[in-house]
Amino acid sequence: MIDFRYHLVSLASVLIALAIGIVLGAGPLKEGISESLNSQVVQLRAEKQDLRTQLDAANSSIDTHQSFDKTVLPAAVAGxxxxxxxxxxxxxxxxxxxxxxxxxxxxxxxxxxxxxxxxxxxxxxxxxxxxxxxxxxxxxxxxxxxxxxxxxxxxxxxxxxxxxxxxxxxxxxxxxxxxxxxxxxxxxxxxxxxxxxxxxxxxxxxxxxxxxxxxxxxxxxxxxxxxxxxxxxxxxxxxxxxxxxxxxxxxxxxxxxxxxxxxxxxxxxxxxxxxxxxxxxxxxxxxxxxxxxxxxxxxxxxxxxxxxxxxxxxxxxxxx
Known part of the structure; x- marks a missing residue:
């Protein structure tokens, strides 16, 4: 049978670990986590802008080709x-x-x-x-x-x-x-x-x-x-x-x-x-x-x- 004191020690250990986590998260680690998240957000925004630029370029290319096709096709078959x-x-x-x-x-x-x-x-x-x-x-x-x-x-x-x-x-x-x-x-x-x-x-x-x-x-x-x-x-x-x-x-x-x-x-x-x-x-x-x-x-x-x-x-x- 496990001694009741064992349970008290285990519970105390959990509470101490939780307290340490809260202290570190609000203190020394807070700045690092925040910087990491901010960096990821900036990176995602840059990637989104890059994809938008690529999409705009692709759409422009498609429009150009379609315009070219509409011009060339009638001339290629005329008469x-x-x-x-x-x-x-x-x-x-x-x-x-x-x-x-x-x-x-x-x-x-x-x-x-x-x-x-x-x-x-x-x-x-x-x-x-x-x-x-x-x-x-x-x-x-x-x-x-x-x-x-x-x-x-x-x-x-x-x-x-x-x-x-x-x-x-x-x-x-x-x-x-x-x-x-x-x-x-x-x-x-x-x-x-x-x-x-x-x-x-x-x-x-x-x-x-x-x-x-x-x-x-x-x-x-x-x-x-x-x-x-x-x-x-x-x-x-x-x-x-x-x-x-x-x-x-x-x-x-x-x-x-x-x-x-x-x-x-x-x-x-x-x-x-x-x-x-x-x-x-x-x-x-x-x-x-x-x-x-x-x-x-x-x-x-x-x-x-x-x-x-x-x-x-x-x-x-x-x-x-």
């Missing part, structure tokens, strides 16, 4: 697509900002715009019922359009859309390959089936800009999003074949490691890569210029893969 009709096609989940920017840039390049045409989610629905419905719609429209093709299923549907939106005819005075009344009937049938949306493109284009989604997260190799990408890339390829050329574009995060995109799907298919141009940084001014210059290349029978991602052969096309 390059004069007398060209370009159809803008937005794939499911396409970035509306990229779509708007692309339309503005194409307009600045002198293009006559048609669209944007929105591709519906039903276009890539993998269910058996949806696939069967698309095949039936495609067969009916293809017959009405008078298409001569051996394609079936979704490949035939892609050809139907291509014939509805585009033509290889470059002479503005020549008759389009498909009469306007048949094109209109095809559009109405596709829209009624929920496959497309938007205003009817009254004039067939010779070139197309196809805008994809920023990226598709792929948790598994068999995910629905991943399975739709090759189909959408094939659609872009069909639009390229139906006209004088096409560019598939999107704004893809170059740092993304757990995702893929329709751009990657197109670049991964050798047959598409050899005839369909792609631009993976459409959200930037350089990307917007690349879209126009790539269309010019397409009209001249050339092809290229541009941007910052794997598969890009150059950051941007040649201005020649």
């Amino acid at each position: 390059r697509l004069a007398d060209r009709t370009v159809v803008v096609v937005a794939l499911p989940n396409a970035d509306s900002g990229v779509t708007t920017s692309s339309e503005d840039t194409l307009g600045a390049a002198g293009a006559s715009l048609q669209g944007p045409v929105q591709i519906g989610e039903k276009w890539t629905d993998t269910s058996e019922a949806a696939s069967s419905e698309r095949a039936g719609v495609a067969t009916t429209i293809a017959g009405a359009l008078g298409l001569r093709t051996t394609a079936t299923g979704d490949d035939l549907l892609n050809d139907v859309l291509g014939a509805t939106l585009l033509t290889k005819v470059t002479d503005a005075t020549a008759e389009p390959a498909i009469p306007e009344d048949r094109r209109r009937a095809s559009w109405d049938a596709l829209r009624t089936a929920g496959l497309v949306a938007g205003d009817y493109p009254s004039t067939p284009g010779s070139l197309a800009v196809v805008i994809g989604a920023p990226e598709v997260k792929v948790p598994t190799a068999t995910s629905t999003g991943a399975q739709s990408l090759p189909s959408l890339a094939a659609l872009a390829g069909a639009l390229d074949a139906a006209g004088t050329g096409a560019v598939l574009t999107a704004q893809i995060d170059p740092k993304a490691t757990d995702s893929t995109s329709v751009i990657a799907a197109a670049r991964g298919e050798s047959a598409l890569r050899q005839r369909l141009s792609t631009v993976d940084d459409a959200g930037s001014s350089i990307g917007q210029i690349s879209i126009v210059w790539a269309l010019v290349e397409q009209a001249a029978g050339r092809v290229g893969q541009y941007g910052l991602l794997s598969g890009a052969r150059a950051v941007f096309p040649s201005a020649g």
